[in-house]
Amino acid sequence: MFKVLIKKSFSNFYWFFIYLRYRLFLGILLSILVGLLDGFGMSMFLPLLQMVSTDAGATSDGMGSLGFLIQIIKSVGFDLSLGVVLSLMLFFFVLKGMVKYSSMIYRVMQQQVLIKNVRLNTLHALNAVHFKYFVTSDVGRIQNTMTGEVDRIQSAYIYYFTAFEQTILVFVYLSFAFFVDFQFAFLVSTGGLLTNFLYKIGYNYTIGASKKFTDESNIFQGNVIQHVAYFKYLRATGMVETYTNRLENVIDKIEASRRRIGFLSSLLEGSREPILICVIAIVIFIQANVLEGTLGPILISLLFFYRSLTALTGMQNAWNKFLGVSGSLENLKDFQKALLKHQESNGLEPFVSLKEEIRLYNVVFSYGDAKILNDICLKIRKNQSIAFVGESGSGKTTLVNLICGLMPPSSGEVLIDGVSLQKLQRPAFQKRIGYITQEPVIFNDSIFNNVTSWAKRTPENEQRCIDALQKAAVYSFVKDQPHSLDTELGNNGINLSGGQKQRISIARELYKDIEILLMDEATSALDSETEKMIQENIDALKGKYTILIVAHRFSTIRNVDSIVLMDKGRVIVQGGFEQLFEQVPKFKKMVELQEL
Numbered sequence: 001m002f003k004v005l006i007k008k009s010f011s012n013f014y015w016f017f018i019y020l021r022y023r024l025f026l027g028i029l030l031s032i033l034v035g036l037l038d039g040f041g042m043s044m045f046l047p048l049l050q051m052v053s054t055d056a057g058a059t060s061d062g063m064g065s066l067g068f069l070i071q072i073i074k075s076v077g078f079d080l081s082l083g084v085v086l087s088l089m090l091f092f093f094v095l096k097g098m099v100k101y102s103s104m105i106y107r108v109m110q111q112q113v114l115i116k117n118v119r120l121n122t123l124h125a126l127n128a129v130h131f132k133y134f135v136t137s138d139v140g141r142i143q144n145t146m147t148g149e150v151d152r153i154q155s156a157y158i159y160y161f162t163a164f165e166q167t168i169l170v171f172v173y174l175s176f177a178f179f180v181d182f183q184f185a186f187l188v189s190t191g192g193l194l195t196n197f198l199y200k201i202g203y204n205y206t207i208g209a210s211k212k213f214t215d216e217s218n219i220f221q222g223n224v225i226q227h228v229a230y231f232k233y234l235r236a237t238g239m240v241e242t243y244t245n246r247l248e249n250v251i252d253k254i255e256a257s258r259r260r261i262g263f264l265s266s267l268l269e270g271s272r273e274p275i276l277i278c279v280i281a282i283v284i285f286i287q288a289n290v291l292e293g294t295l296g297p298i299l300i301s302l303l304f305f306y307r308s309l310t311a312l313t314g315m316q317n318a319w320n321k322f323l324g325v326s327g328s329l330e331n332l333k334d335f336q337k338a339l340l341k342h343q344e345s346n347g348l349e350p351f352v353s354l355k356e357e358i359r360l361y362n363v364v365f366s367y368g369d370a371k372i373l374n375d376i377c378l379k380i381r382k383n384q385s386i387a388f389v390g391e392s393g394s395g396k397t398t399l400v401n402l403i404c405g406l407m408p409p410s411s412g413e414v415l416i417d418g419v420s421l422q423k424l425q426r427p428a429f430q431k432r433i434g435y436i437t438q439e440p441v442i443f444n445d446s447i448f449n450n451v452t453s454w455a456k457r458t459p460e461n462e463q464r465c466i467d468a469l470q471k472a473a474v475y476s477f478v479k480d481q482p483h484s485l486d487t488e489l490g491n492n493g494i495n496l497s498g499g500q501k502q503r504i505s506i507a508r509e510l511y512k513d514i515e516i517l518l519m520d521e522a523t524s525a526l527d528s529e530t531e532k533m534i535q536e537n538i539d540a541l542k543g544k545y546t547i548l549i550v551a552h553r554f555s556t557i558r559n560v561d562s563i564v565l566m567d568k569g570r571v572i573v574q575g576g577f578e579q580l581f582e583q584v585p586k587f588k589k590m591v592e593l594q595e596l
Contacts, residue, residue, distance in 0.1 A: 001248035011325075012160060015333060021118045023110050026040035030103035031165040034096055035172030041092030042303055044085050045174065087524035107161070115154050122146060122332070125339035129404040132367070133342040136593075140222020145335045148217060160324035166315030171310035173178035206264045206323040213257035222252045260323045265317075265371065347423040349352045353432065354515045355417050357381050358403060365398060365569075372398045374569045376412070380516075385547040387557035389590070396550045399566070400518055403548065404433050434509025438521035440501040441494030441508075447478055448485040451507045468511035473537050474503035499533070506537065517541065532558065554591050563587075 017024055037361040043196050125144070126134075135579045227243055344535060362375040379401075380386055401407055402414055405426045408486050415420040416429065448457070448465055469475035477500060483486040493501045499585045509517060519538070535556050540558070541547065558577050565572045565580065565587055573584050582585040 012329065015329075016114065016157060016160070017122075020110055020188045020256075023106075027106055028164070028168065030099060032098050032169045032172065033171045033485065034103060037092050037096035037099060038169075038307065039163075039172055039176040041096060044089035044092070056449070069469070071139075088518065102167040104137045109163075111157060114157055115150065118153060118332070119150055122150070122336060122339070123457060125336060125343070126211070127342055129339055129342045129399070130344045130408075138218065138222060139225055139337070140220070141218040141331075143225060144218045145220035145332055149214070149328045149332050150334075150532075152325045153286050156322055156325045156329045159318045159325065162318035163322055166202050166311045166318060169311035169360065170308050170315060173304045173311060174258075174341040177304035177308065185558040206261060206320055207326060208325035208326050209257050209260045209264065212327070213254065213261065214331045216250060216254045216257060218331070218544065220247070220254060223247055223250060223530065225379045225458075231519055233263050248587065265320050265324060270401070285537040286333070343421075346423055346427070347532065349419055349423045349425065349433075351416070351424045351428040354382050358516075358546070359415040359418075360399075361413045361415060361542070363399075363409045365395075365402060365407070366410045370389060372569050373402070376569075376571055378564065378571060378574075380546065380548070383546055384542050384562065385542050387549040387551055387552060388566060389554070389563060389587075393568075396566055397520055399547055400520060400550055404435065404516070404518060405430055432513070432515045434512060434514040434517045436502070436505050436509060436517070436519045440493065440505040442489055442496065442501050442504060444489065444491045445487050446483075446488055447481075447504065450489060450504055453508065453512070458479055464511055468507040469504075471510050471537065471540070472507035472535055474500060474507060477503075503537075508539075513547060515557075517545045517547045519548070520552075554594055557586060 003219070013024075053584055074159065123146070126146070223246065227247060303354060358380040360376050360378040364375055365373040376399065388399060389397055398407075402409055406422050408422055412426075421429070448462070451465045452461055462485065466475060469478055478484060487495075489495055489504070493504070496504065531553065538547065538549075538556075539559050542561075547560070549557055549560065557563060560577070562574055563577055563580055564574045565584065567586075572586070573580065575583070581591055582588075
């Protein structure tokens with residue numbers, strides 16, 4: 001029940017608690033201890049005032065409920081001399097400084113734990129989402145949330161718990177003030193609460209501006225991704241200025257929101273202290289001239305109130321800054337909820353290797369109401385090479401995506417040796433798959449790391465890397481490079497030709513311990529000579545792997561064991577190249593159009 005109440009009423013605190021657990025409460029305890037030690041230290045000013053104003057020694061009179069401190073000191077055999085009072089004051093403030101230092105160091109450690117856990121949990125949640133959900137997601141939002149927003153979460157945490165810590169100190173100092181002079185403390189507190197309502201309007205405006213800032217940042221990230229991805233096209237067609245104008249408009253909106261947040265923060269911060277000092281001045285006048293209060297307790301109570309107001313100012317400043325980044329926190333919460341809502345379940349059946357066949361049985365796949373695959377029945381024997389051909393939109397790539405477990409069928413089953421793919425431990429199955437796409441995946445790293453996927457640098461792994469490069473017919477190129485395997489390939493393989501990129505990609509898949517090789521339009525963007533070389537490499541792999549090829553160029557599939565002709569999400573016919581050429585007019589026409 002308590003947990004539900006905290007979760008509902010203090011959702012931000014609960015969110016931080018999920019990542020930090022007991023560490024939160026230890027940090028809060030240190031904050032309380034800082035306030036108490038500071039309060040005890042300042043309480044020693046009252047005995048000092050008594051010593052200054054009278055020849056008699058300090059007594060508990062005039063200290064209100066804090067008189068117990070004097071009684072404790074006397075009970076242990078100390079006379080309240082000037083030296084004793086100053087020593088106690090020094091002791092409390094030195095101890096406070098040590099605890100404050102420990103609290104700040106601990107807060108830094110908490111920040112590290114928080115950001116690390118947020119990054120890892122969000123990354124793992126993203127990795128486990130349905131691929132179908134991923135491809136329909138806003139890429140700009142994903143990138144902005146995973147990078148910029150997480151950095152802003154650190155600021156949100158600092159501001160939130162600074163406000164929380166300052167709130168604790170406000171209550172600690174107010175408690176001391178009430179102990180010294182209840183009447184004076186009550187009047188100042190009432191005035192302070194009344195002024196606090198003035199800031200509520202500003203807080204609401206800040207929250208709205210923060211949310212708008214986050215939404216506009218997501219849009220900007222998406223536009224920047226497209227600007228970089230399509231830069232060549234934009235430059236070549238003279239559209240770079242047009243698209244830049246679009247980015248400039250978004251930047252103007254972002255900066256307008258940032259300016260609005262900054263204006264509100266400045267207004268609230270600048271006006272807070274003058275208003276509060278005005279309240280204190282009025283209360284002191286009333287207490288001293290109307291209620292005939294004693295000045296000594298008023299001054300000590302005022303000292304506590306000054307501490308309290310300083311803490312209150314710090315709390316309100318921190319809270320307003322927290323509201324300025326609260327949009328990022330809410331965005332991350334929503335993003336995490338969306339990821340968790342679309343998590344992909346994993347089967348429990350272990351997978352070691354493909355023994356006999358992959359079979360698709362009455363497979364149907366849809367995106368919403370659009371049916372992409374319809375009643376697919378297909379059998380792929382181990383170490384068989386099969387090509388999928390058909391017009392664009394016929395469902396070839398979608399079919400391959402289902403076979404490798406990227407998406408589950410809407411109905412029907414994909415069976416691996418008779419076991420439903422949804423019941424298998426898919427990561428174990430997918431580790432036995434090599435996937436080469438039309439746009440090769442090249443990381444901004446060395447050739448060795450690109451091929452081995454960052455394997456440990458050992459003589460054995462180096463030899464395996466060389467063997468894979470030789471099978472992919474690219475080792476001669478690597479050998480000619482000044483740094484050989486350590487040659488840096490640049491962002492997206494900028495230092496490679498299209499054919500070299502593709503062959504590096506093939507080498508990576510051959511380096512892995514795979515059984516199934518998927519090639520999705522892998523040679524469609526290559527020149528004929530490079531395509532022929534890669535095709536010879538693929539032909540040499542026949543019988544060693546189960547090879548699935550999605551192809552537009554029919555020259556690359558002449559030697560496969562079987563060709564599957566697809567149309568509008570259905571398998572029309574399956575057979576050998578010559579058989580289909582002679583018996584299926586549609587296939588024959590497609591071949592003749594390519595002048596084979």
